[in-house]
Every structure is written in C-alpha cells, then in structure tokens.
Amino acid sequence: MATRAEAQAILEQLAGPSAVLRYDQWAAIEALVVQRRRALVVQRTGWGKSAVYFIAAKLLRAAGLGATVIVSPLLALMRNQVAAADRAGVHAATINSSNVADWSDIHARVRGGDLDVLLVSPERLNNPDFRDEVLPALARDAGLVVVDEAHCVSDWGHDFRPDYRRIRTLVAELGADIPVLATTATANDRVVADVAAQLGVGGRDTLVLRGGLDRESLRLSVVQAGNPAQRAAWLATHLDALPGSGIVYTLTVAQAHDVAALLREHGYQVAAYTGATEAAEREQLETDLLENRVKALIATSALGMGFDKPDLGFVVHLGAPSSPIAYYQQVGRAGRSTSSAEVVLLPGREDQDVWRYFSSVAFPSEAMVRSVIAALDPDRPTSTPALEPLVDLNRSRLEMVLKVLDVDGAVRRVKGGWVATGTPWNYDEQRYRTLEEARRREQQAMLDYQSTDGCRMAFLRRQLDDPELGAQERCGRCDNCAGSRFDGAVDSTAADNARERLMRPGVEIAARRQWPTGLAKLGVELSGRISDGPAPGRAIGRLTDLGWGARLRRLLAEEDAEVPDDVVAAAVKVLASWDWDTRPTAVMALDSDTHPTLITSLARRLAELGRLTDLGTLHYDPQRRPVTAVNSAYRVAALQGSWSAPDCPFDGPVLLVDDLADTGWTFTMAARAVRAAGAPAVLPFALASSS
Structure with missing residues (x-):
C-alpha cells in the first residue's frame, strides 16, 4: 500500500x-x-x-x-x-x-x-x-x-x-x-x-x-485611462515599471498585433501571441517569456490555461474579458512563486461591443441544428466540407454543432466524415436560454468589478463561490484596500503619438482564391480556383482595431449620411500607400440597402481627389435574392446574378467601393460582374473590415 x-x-x-x-x-x-x-x-x-x-x-x-x-x-x-x-x-x-x-x-x-x-x-x-x-x-x-x-x-x-x-x-x-x-x-x-x-x-x-481561492501575491488594480489611444499610451509609459516579465491580454487578434507593434516602436521587446500563431512559433514565444527574453507577450486568451511561469511578474488586460471567472483564470498566471505581482485592468467602453460580437455566434436555432441532422446519411459518411454547402452555417459553427450532436448521440464521427445515428434528439431551448441569461449576468458582474469600491479579490472569490471567503474579508492588497498604485492620467503628447500610430489607416482585404465546395448542389456551376475575381483590396481599418475600430463602428451604426471628411482623409492615405500593380483609372460604388449615401459620396470624393472616372453605382438587379446566409456556399449562391450588368466603358482597373468587407464573397461576386462587363481588374476598397 x-x-x-x-x-x-x-x-x-x-x-x-x-x-x-x-x-x-x-x-x-x-x-x-x-x-x-x-x-x-x-x-x-x-x-x-x-x-x-x-x-x-x-x-x-x-x-x-x-x-x-x-x-x-x-x-x-x-x-x-x-x-x-x-x-x-x-x-x-x-x-x-x-x-x-x-x-x-x-x-x-x-x-x-x-x-x-x-x-x-x-x-x-x-x-x-x-x-x-x-x-x-x-x-x-x-x-x-x-x-x-x-x-x-x-x-x-x-x-x-x-x-x-x-x-x-x-x-x-x-x-x-x-x-x-x-x-x-x-x-x-x-x-x-x-x-x-x-x-x-x-x-x-x-x-x-x-479550497480557498485567495491569491496572496496578486495586487489587483483597475485603471480608467480613457480611450483606446490613451490606454495604449498608458501601457507604453508604465510597462517598464512593471516587475519582471508578464502578459498583456487583448480581446482580439487585431488588437494584439496593434499593441505589440506600438510597444516595439517604444523600444520594448514584445511579441504578439494569438490563436492564429503557428504552433512552432507559439512554443518559441512561450520559451522566450519563460526565459525573460521578452518583457511581455501581447496575447489573446489563446495564452492561458497551462502556461506555467512561476515568477510571472504582471498581467495587464487592455480591455475586460466578459466574465469575472475567465478574468480570475487569466490573472492566475501571475505571481505563483513571487511575493508580489501586479494585475492591472484597463477597461474600455468598446469592450462590450466585442462581448456582443462573441455572443452573436452562440448555439444556432433548433431548425438550423435539425437541418444538419437531416443532411447526414446514416450509412454513407459526409465530410465537414461536403456538409457545409448543405446547411447555412459557417465552418466553425458547423463543427461546434456536430461536436455537440455527437456528444448527444444524434450523429457520429467515423472515417470519412459524419453519419446520422437515428437516435432521437431534443433541442434543450430552455437550457440555451438560461445559459444566455447567465452569460449576461457574468458580463454585468465584470462591469460591477470595475466600479466596485469593495475588495477586488473578495469580489472575484465571491463570483467563484469560494467556500473559505469570510463575509467581511478583504485582501489588503488591491487598489481599493491599499490605495491606488497607478494614476490613470496620460501625458497628452504620448496619447497623441499613440493615437497617430494606432490610427494609421490601412489593412489588406485578402482576395478569395477558391470556390467553396458543393456549389453544384445549390445550382451554381462554379468550382476550383477563382480566375475572374478581384485583386487583394484595402480597408481603412478593422472593426476590432484599437485605433480605427471605434470610429468605424460608430460610423456604420449611424444613420446614412455623406461621408465625413476625416474618413475621406483616411481613405486617401490608404490609397496613397497602396502598392498596386496598375493604378485604377475609375471608381464605382456598390449598391447598398443600409448606407447608399455614405458609399456613393465616398466614391465621388475619391474620384474627385484621385482624378478618377466616376462610374456611378453597380446596382442590384430588381430580382436579386436577399443575402442572409453566413455559410460560404449559400452566400455565393445568393449573390450569383445579384447585379445588373454595368453599361459603361472601362479603360483600366476599377476601384470598387463598399462599406464593410466581411466574408469577401460580395466583393468577389461583384468583381466578376464588373470584369465580365470589360474591366481588366477590380480593386476592392471598404471603409471597414470585420476581421
């Protein structure tokens, strides 16, 4: 024994x-x-x-x-x-x-x-x-x-x-x-x-x-430092004073790269670490942090559970996670073998926009899930790519649904794909609704954490139902218990410099290269490589950017109106730095149900400033189908034949203007219509990119 x-x-x-x-x-x-x-x-x-x-x-x-x-x-x-x-x-x-x-x-x-x-x-x-x-x-x-x-x-x-x-x-x-x-x-x-x-x-x-969940080494602080540029400037000013090396968490991949670039310009040894980082590079970055070769990794939640650096000196959040429980898990990386570690939250008003986005990709409706089950054969496996054009779900949500259905016994993964089992399946609508309500309560709790004047560690322990937490217990270390250690004030020059760096407009819109599989099943005879689509394009910024993100989200949320001057100026900067093979000779606006004035006025201003021919608007065909699908194959099928053929001369590449580039299929299908009418090339340009 x-x-x-x-x-x-x-x-x-x-x-x-x-x-x-x-x-x-x-x-x-x-x-x-x-x-x-x-x-x-x-x-x-x-x-x-x-x-x-x-x-x-x-x-x-x-x-x-x-x-x-x-x-x-x-x-x-x-x-x-x-x-x-x-x-x-x-x-x-x-x-x-x-x-x-x-x-x-x-x-x-x-x-x-x-x-x-x-x-x-x-x-x-x-x-x-x-x-x-x-x-x-x-x-x-x-x-x-x-x-x-x-x-x-x-x-x-x-x-x-x-x-x-x-x-x-x-x-x-x-x-x-x-x-x-x-x-x-x-x-x-x-x-x-x-x-x-x-x-x-x-x-x-x-x-x-x-057991109890108090972390005696953690010194929790919340710093209200202002807008995204001010918070980035605060970080650039204070990072060197934080102990040892640590992690700076951001809410999105774009923010991680933006902040890492800004900090490197200030002379810091930092690197971005996200879910999109290759496995081998992740391992190297983890080693760099473990051996203190970097001051910080600027990371999304991809760097969390399991990363073990006992002497990690600090964790900073540039934007709040949507759950106090997730926040506790992430800050728990710090101070495991040190007497003191700094934990700083720099929240922003735009955090809730990110929370809403991630909430929007929750578990699909019952009808959508049942369409997945119905599309599967009990005897012949169907691969995920082959299943995708049969249901209106994008790849990531489809994979999530299949995994849940597999656990519930309604489908089974086999060699070659998925099969239906024939086992009756119940859509637990009440559970999903209750879960959504719980998520909303967690989001409110995260806002309450930021505003509480009570002990912050006690607040987090209470969220986790810590059995050892006393009714009036205080940690004695957080900013509310021991006094603030960090001033949220930011030097105006530093904030302006950070804003200038973050507000440098211009992100690439990758061109779609391959048609989604299974289009023939939807009556569209397109397959293989895309040979008549657009060139890679540009957008002023991503909706998730720390710099242009907030401005673009406000712009697209407002009522339709003429394009503002600051947005035109940003668009001109993007076009001036665009390293295209052949300069466009004309500009054309894409028809829009939501922002027709915004888009057409932007196209007109760019034509005037760039001395381009204004070709007007590529109008929708009156018989077009509405595009509500998120699945790539469904989107292509719905967009096929959506535009009336333009009747205008083309003497060079065309700048095609839209408000938002999300999946890339609208630009792809519209560019095919313009090229079919005689344009030698199409260069997409959008106010914003969703990713």
Whole structure:
C-alpha cells in the first residue's frame, strides 16, 4: 500500500528537496491510489493539482497498474506537463495536433505498457482510429484517468468545449475500480455541479476537495485611462515599471498585433501571441517569456490555461474579458512563486461591443441544428466540407454543432466524415436560454468589478463561490484596500503619438482564391480556383482595431449620411500607400440597402481627389435574392446574378467601393460582374473590415 512518505519522495523529485506534501494533497492522492475513489479537486492556481496526479500515476504504476490518461486542453499545458513528469521520473508522452508523425509510435508504446502517462487532447477522444483502436484498451487497463481544466466540460464554464463532454463516454466505460480525478481552478457552484454530472463523479464515494481561492501575491488594480489611444499610451509609459516579465491580454487578434507593434516602436521587446500563431512559433514565444527574453507577450486568451511561469511578474488586460471567472483564470498566471505581482485592468467602453460580437455566434436555432441532422446519411459518411454547402452555417459553427450532436448521440464521427445515428434528439431551448441569461449576468458582474469600491479579490472569490471567503474579508492588497498604485492620467503628447500610430489607416482585404465546395448542389456551376475575381483590396481599418475600430463602428451604426471628411482623409492615405500593380483609372460604388449615401459620396470624393472616372453605382438587379446566409456556399449562391450588368466603358482597373468587407464573397461576386462587363481588374476598397 502506498504511503505518504513515498508520495513525499516523488514530490521532491518533481518540485525540489524543499517541497512539502500538504495534507489536502495527500488526501486526494490517498483517495485515488489507496481507496481507488473518484475525486473532484477545485483549488486555486499554484495549489499543486498536477503534483497530485503525477504522484498518483507513479504510485499506481509501482503497484503494477496501467498508464494514467490525462485529458489536457492546450499544447502549452501538455508541454509543461511532459517536462514536469520527466523531472519526477515519470515516462510521459502526448498525442495532439502538433506531433502527428509520432502517433503510431506512441500508440505502440501504450499497447506495450512502456508509458506511465499519456496526455491526450479532448479532440483525440473522438478521432475514429484513436476511439476504436486505442481508447478501449485505455479504458480497460488505465491506472487512473485525469480530466485537467475540468471546467471545460461544463457549458456553464467560461471556456466550454464540446469535445470535453466526450470524456463522460470514456468515464462510463471505465472499470469500477479505476479512479478518476477531475481538476480545475475556476469553477463556481453551478460549474462544479455540472462537471460532476458530466463526468459521473457525483456519487456517494466521490471526494470533493475545494479550497480557498485567495491569491496572496496578486495586487489587483483597475485603471480608467480613457480611450483606446490613451490606454495604449498608458501601457507604453508604465510597462517598464512593471516587475519582471508578464502578459498583456487583448480581446482580439487585431488588437494584439496593434499593441505589440506600438510597444516595439517604444523600444520594448514584445511579441504578439494569438490563436492564429503557428504552433512552432507559439512554443518559441512561450520559451522566450519563460526565459525573460521578452518583457511581455501581447496575447489573446489563446495564452492561458497551462502556461506555467512561476515568477510571472504582471498581467495587464487592455480591455475586460466578459466574465469575472475567465478574468480570475487569466490573472492566475501571475505571481505563483513571487511575493508580489501586479494585475492591472484597463477597461474600455468598446469592450462590450466585442462581448456582443462573441455572443452573436452562440448555439444556432433548433431548425438550423435539425437541418444538419437531416443532411447526414446514416450509412454513407459526409465530410465537414461536403456538409457545409448543405446547411447555412459557417465552418466553425458547423463543427461546434456536430461536436455537440455527437456528444448527444444524434450523429457520429467515423472515417470519412459524419453519419446520422437515428437516435432521437431534443433541442434543450430552455437550457440555451438560461445559459444566455447567465452569460449576461457574468458580463454585468465584470462591469460591477470595475466600479466596485469593495475588495477586488473578495469580489472575484465571491463570483467563484469560494467556500473559505469570510463575509467581511478583504485582501489588503488591491487598489481599493491599499490605495491606488497607478494614476490613470496620460501625458497628452504620448496619447497623441499613440493615437497617430494606432490610427494609421490601412489593412489588406485578402482576395478569395477558391470556390467553396458543393456549389453544384445549390445550382451554381462554379468550382476550383477563382480566375475572374478581384485583386487583394484595402480597408481603412478593422472593426476590432484599437485605433480605427471605434470610429468605424460608430460610423456604420449611424444613420446614412455623406461621408465625413476625416474618413475621406483616411481613405486617401490608404490609397496613397497602396502598392498596386496598375493604378485604377475609375471608381464605382456598390449598391447598398443600409448606407447608399455614405458609399456613393465616398466614391465621388475619391474620384474627385484621385482624378478618377466616376462610374456611378453597380446596382442590384430588381430580382436579386436577399443575402442572409453566413455559410460560404449559400452566400455565393445568393449573390450569383445579384447585379445588373454595368453599361459603361472601362479603360483600366476599377476601384470598387463598399462599406464593410466581411466574408469577401460580395466583393468577389461583384468583381466578376464588373470584369465580365470589360474591366481588366477590380480593386476592392471598404471603409471597414470585420476581421
């Protein structure tokens, strides 16, 4: 029987000779290894949850039991865990999207019993080969199953992932004596209850270890520094004074790149880190931060769970996340082994615009979901690209729906795609509505956090239903408890310089190169590469930009009117810096249901200033179909034949003007109509780009 002394010895291998196994850590290990129970551990970041499952894994292997399977959500987390396992003498390997070439060898090592720990991404659990060939053996022979960052199981959690809910299938197939450990640092009462239900760890023999969530090193502050340019200038002024190296979070990819560029111009060693960053570059950037080669990574939420730099000196948010629970999770990266770390929130009025956008891509309507089920054959697999033109959902939302339906049993992923199972499916409208209301309450709580005059740490702990939080408890460290450490005032010259940098207009509009698959099924005979579309275009800015974003959002939200002078001036700057192969000789406005005056007046002003021929407006055909689809194939089908053929001479490239470039298909289809009428090339120009 494993003893606490044996566990202590492994901990010293893992964390050093001065590490001491705490009572509650041993309680979890004992429940898993000795009593073979199931446990749910909800403890703050830095408590030592990974130590619990690595020690348990080694003790179980020493007793002759099988490998531990750890379901882990992020590549960064997996890399850190494999390194930690190696320090403890635990043989670990990972199966994820970045090491495809190693999968077959790792599968063989699993079957041969050569691994102590196998880390898998939740997406692997429903890969047909893994699910059918590897998973049964793991379910039969595993020594322990660990679900790390278990709040991802719950759609009440701040980072719900449909793939995570497949874990309940794995748990259901385990032998009765195989222990299960679920861990998270960010779960309130509702998420804890939901995780327990999803994983089946809510029975009488389940040990629930739930500790206090105070982080004694964190010094929380909220700084009201003004508009986006002022907040960026504040950051550029104060970054050097923040301790050590850290993370600056932004709400969007565009903001991360904009802020990184601004800070580099101020001489800081920083880099952008987003969900669009390649895996190899992410790993290098993480290493740069770990080894203090950069002052900060300017990151989206892609850098979060699992990134472990114990001496991270600060976390700054340039814009507030939509949930206090998500905020607590992100700031928890700081100060894990330091006595003090600065946590600063610089909120902006435009944050709520970003929240509304992400809320707009929630789970689709019942009719839309049922159309996905109806489009699938029970006997012949349909791939996701082949399914996309059959339903009006874009790729990312379609993939989310398929994953949820798979978990619910209505569809199944097989080799070659997806099949319908014929299992009746219930659309839980009340649950989705209740979930949406909960999201709105979280957003309001995030606004309340910014304005509270009470203890900020106590506020966050209350949101997480911290069982150890006293009624009148205060942290004594935040700006409301100990006084403000940062002044929100910004030097006017610095703010003007930041504004000038952020307000430099001009972003590229990428040209569509390939027709979406399956158009023939919608009666459109287009396929393969696009040979008659537009050239790459330009927009003044993105709607999510820190600089032009707010101005463009206001402009497009206002009633239709003549284009303002500042917008014309920005458009002229973009055109002046455009490195086109052949300068346009004419300009044409796209017809619009919402902003006809705005667009036509912009085209007219550009014609005057650029000495271009004003070709008027490319008018919609009276018989056109309305374009309401978000799916690419559906949009192309709806846009086909939407414009009356222009009757005008063309003596060179045409600048085609619109208000908003979103999917790129409107410009593509309109450019085909203009080129078919004789234009040698079409150059798209929009006031704003959605991404």
